[in-house]
Amino acid sequence: MERWNITKSSDLYSVSEWSGGYFFIAENGDMVVVPEPGATERAVSIAEVARGIRERGFDMPVLLRIENILDAQITSLNETFRSAMAEQGYQGSFMGAYPIKVNQQQQVVEKITQFGSRYHHGLEAGSKAELIAAMGMMHDKKAVLICNGYKDEEFIDLGLYATKMGFTCILVVEMPDELPLIIERSKALNAKPILGIRIKLSAQAGGHWSESGGERSIFGLNTSQLIQAIDLLASAGMLDCLKLVHYHLGSQISNIREIRTAVYEACRVYAGLVKEGASLEYLDLGGGLAVDYDGSQSNFLSSRNYTLKEYCTDIVEAVMTSLETEEIPHPVIVTESGRALVAYYSILLFNILDVTRFHTEPLPLRLPEDCPAPLEYMHQALQDLTIRNIQEVLNDAIFYRDETRRLFQNGQISLRDRSLAEQLFWTTISEINRLAKELKNPNPELTDLDRVLSDFYYCNFSVFQSLPDSWAIGQLFPILPIHRLDEEPTRKGILADITCDCDGKIDQFIDKRGVRRYLPLHELRPYEEYILGVFLVGAYQETLGDLHNMLGDTNVVTISIQDKGEFEFVSEQEGDTVAEVLSYVQYDPKGLFVRFRETAEQAVRSGRISASERREIVAAYEAGLRGYTYFER
Numbered sequence: 237m238e239r240w241n242i243t244k245s246s247d248l249y250s251v252s253e254w255s256g257g258y259f260f261i262a263e264n265g266d267m268v269v270v271p272e273p274g275a276t277e278r279a280v281s282i283a284e285v286a287r288g289i290r291e292r293g294f295d296m297p298v299l300l301r302i303e304n305i306l307d308a309q310i311t312s313l314n315e316t317f318r319s320a321m322a323e324q325g326y327q328g329s330f331m332g333a334y335p336i337k338v339n340q341q342q343q344v345v346e347k348i349t350q351f352g353s354r355y356h357h358g359l360e361a362g363s364k365a366e367l368i369a370a371m372g373m374m375h376d377k378k379a380v381l382i383c384n385g386y387k388d389e390e391f392i393d394l395g396l397y398a399t400k401m402g403f404t405c406i407l408v409v410e411m412p413d414e415l416p417l418i419i420e421r422s423k424a425l426n427a428k429p430i431l432g433i434r435i436k437l438s439a440q441a442g443g444h445w446s447e448s449g450g451e452r453s454i455f456g457l458n459t460s461q462l463i464q465a466i467d468l469l470a471s472a473g474m475l476d477c478l479k480l481v482h483y484h485l486g487s488q489i490s491n492i493r494e495i496r497t498a499v500y501e502a503c504r505v506y507a508g509l510v511k512e513g514a515s516l517e518y519l520d521l522g523g524g525l526a527v528d529y530d531g532s533q534s535n536f537l538s539s540r541n542y543t544l545k546e547y548c549t550d551i552v553e554a555v556m557t558s559l560e561t562e563e564i565p566h567p568v569i570v571t572e573s574g575r576a577l578v579a580y581y582s583i584l585l586f587n588i589l590d591v592t593r594f595h596t597e598p599l600p601l602r603l604p605e606d607c608p609a610p611l612e613y614m615h616q617a618l619q620d621l622t623i624r625n626i627q628e629v630l631n632d633a634i635f636y637r638d639e640t641r642r643l644f645q646n647g648q649i650s651l652r653d654r655s656l657a658e659q660l661f662w663t664t665i666s667e668i669n670r671l672a673k674e675l676k677n678p679n680p681e682l683t684d685l686d687r688v689l690s691d692f693y694y695c696n697f698s699v700f701q702s703l704p705d706s707w708a709i710g711q712l713f714p715i716l717p718i719h720r721l722d723e724e725p726t727r728k729g730i731l732a733d734i735t736c737d738c739d740g741k742i743d744q745f746i747d748k749r750g751v752r753r754y755l756p757l758h759e760l761r762p763y764e765e766y767i768l769g770v771f772l773v774g775a776y777q778e779t780l781g782d783l784h785n786m787l788g789d790t791n792v793v794t795i796s797i798q799d800k801g802e803f804e805f806v807s808e809q810e811g812d813t814v815a816e817v818l819s820y821v822q823y824d825p826k827g828l829f830v831r832f833r834e835t836a837e838q839a840v841r842s843g844r845i846s847a848s849e850r851r852e853i854v855a856a857y858e859a860g861l862r863g864y865t866y867f868e869r
């Protein structure tokens with residue numbers, strides 16, 4: 237047999253397919269990260285970073301951010317649009333606006349404004365709080381600050397103040413009723429607003445998030461509302477304020493055809509509004525640029541059937557061809573890409589706490605004399621098993637297993653017999669699974685046995701807190717060990733988190749063809765930590781997460797990769813303590829502590845514990861309050 241090697245691991249986990257050029261496996265079996273695609277001489281071992289995190293006293297789980305990746309993603313989006321425009325002779329320009337909701341953490345937004353400044357990369361705010369965050373973080377007057385979402389008077393006033401201060405703050409009308417209020421507030425504050433208008437497209441995209449697009453979408457104006465809006469603006473003498481047309485199809489649009497269709501339709505509306513006298517300058521296509529999480533390059537939900545270059549080229553081409561005949565100047569193309577910008581930049585790292593292995597007890601050489609009939613039949617079926625009667629034996633095994641369970645419930649067979657029946661059953665299933673590998677086209681019931689027979693790997697994290705989309709919408713993420721990749725992963729595992737919820741697990745994994753029902757993993761080694769990484773988790777996961785079982789925010793560590801492939805820890809944010817999480821759900825940790833001390837004092841008074849035991853117990857309680865909510869070493 238050929239020895240296992242890193243090329244095999246890379247292929248097994250599809251690393252080069254989903255890595256975006258940022259991740260690969262080093263000769264020593266460590267997963268490594270590079271600051272920009274192709275910069276292999278600056279590779280940093282993620283396993284080594286994890287050791288560094290441990291040495292600094294931080295516990296797993298840790299969310300690891302690599303700030304260079306954010307920088308590189310901003311560059312790649314802007315440069316790819318620029319070169320697509322240059323190649324096709326586009327007269328306008330590109331401007332990005334990062335939607336804060338995708339990852340609102342101050343550190344993230346701060347870095348985006350910093351790294352994005354050379355491209356005047358702006359921000360998109362969908363609520364008052366996001367606008368307030370954006371106004372505090374932005375300095376660049378040229379970059380766009382796009383205000384989407386429902387707007388009350390306060391929201392509108394803040395936007396108008398931003399415009400007065402010289403920001404390119406664009407108030408996007410999402411609902412017909414917003415416009416009269418915006419006109420009124422502009423007059424009252426003596427401000428000349430920069431307005432956008434969100435349109436409803438009939439084009440609709442497939443996928444989880446498609447509800448944002450289409451004629452039945454919640455947001456945006458339909459054509460008759462558009463005409464009313466134009467008339468209203470004209471009568472207020474403000475038609476020249478309308479500068480931008482906006483739409484948002486939804487997130488993770490995996491099919492490029494849907495993106496193109498929408499651009500064509502939006503351009504028709506854009507041209508129509510220009511004909512109506514609006515002096516438009518910006519065409520804002522919203523988000524939707526997808527991430528190829530599974531590396532399949534398909535229109536599967538966790539993937540995309542296009543490259544960034546195709547995305548940019550197709551958009552530029554569609555805008556040019558549809559506006560050409562109308563002799564309308566090329567607009568500034570704006571996109572509000574969020575997911576594609578931030579997904580690659582974070583990795584969730586966690587350790588494995590324990591494994592329950594699937595294994596079958598060896599069968600006795602002979603069945604007992606007075607063995608109940610169903611056990612005899614099961615035993616016979618196992619002995620008769622060949623590749624030709626696999627399905628028949630599987631059916632028999634399930635039938636007789638159910639039969640023995642029924643007999644057990646009726647008190648007709650003993651506990652010992654039932655245990656033997658389970659043993660027979662699982663041995664049969666394992667044998668069937670082994671044989672089924674030789675079949676060319678095993679049916680789904682047979683392929684599913686891999687999942688049925690997998691081990692449980694107990695993982696130190698919460699799906700609900702750290703990977704909410706995995707739980708809520710079955711989103712797939714690339715998951716693999718960050719070390720030992722030069723060794724063959726001989727086990728098949730399903731991941732169980734540390735919540736006590738049966739939904740707190742991951743049993744679907746990326747695969748080149750469809751979905752894999754187990755994750756190839758290594759045997760644990762005694763006294764050695766085994767760490768898995770969930771990759772591409774920078775978008776949406778952090779703030780959609782919840783406090784299920786009071787498991788709080790994880791530690792966050794940010795590194796920056798230097799010129800020679802060294803790395804620096806640029807920031808460490810401690811995750812929630814138990815006391816913090818308790819206070820989120822309205823407990824008063826100090827009050828709890830006081831009460832607990834009293835309870836302990838009563839125990840002393842009643843002679844259950846000694847005073848010095850009380851001291852120890854109270855100290856342990858206090859340390860617990862200060863501690864991390866996850867499993868600590």
Ligand SMILES: *Cc1c(COP(=O)(O)O)cnc(C)c1O
Nearest residue numbers: 484487488523524572573574575
């Ligand atoms: C959520 C959202 C986005 C971000 O979409 P991505 O697919 O993450 O790029 C952009 N614009 C609007 C209006 C949104 O609601």
